[in-house]
Amino acid sequence: MQRIRLDAAAAANAEDAEVWRWFSGLLEERRVRWRYMFSRWVVNVDRVHVATEQNFYDAIRMAKEAATRRGLGLSTIGCSRIR
Known part of the structure; x- marks a missing residue:
């Protein structure tokens, strides 16, 4: 039982870290916006x-889940962009 709890905690930590890496990458690229409106947090990715x-x-x-499903929020850090 202890092993199951430890495995679940490790999986939750890995998922949490993935979400915040995704968020910080978009934040650095200025592609994520959020605001607190009418007692709710509203989040936009790539407008x-x-x-x-x-x-x-x-x-x-x-x-993150919704943006990933829609193909939004994909990192461009390290990619060359044609201008």
Whole structure:
């Protein structure tokens, strides 16, 4: 039972770290926006609304899921861009 708990905690930590790496990359590129409006956190990625939740943590997690499904928020750090 202890091993199951440790494995679950490790998986949750890995998922949490992945969400915040995604968020920090978009933040650095100025591609994520959020605001607190009417008791909800509203999150946009690449100027597209992707999540509205009661707390910031859930809003960012849901934003990552929705943005990933829609192909938004893909990192461009380290990629050459043709201008």
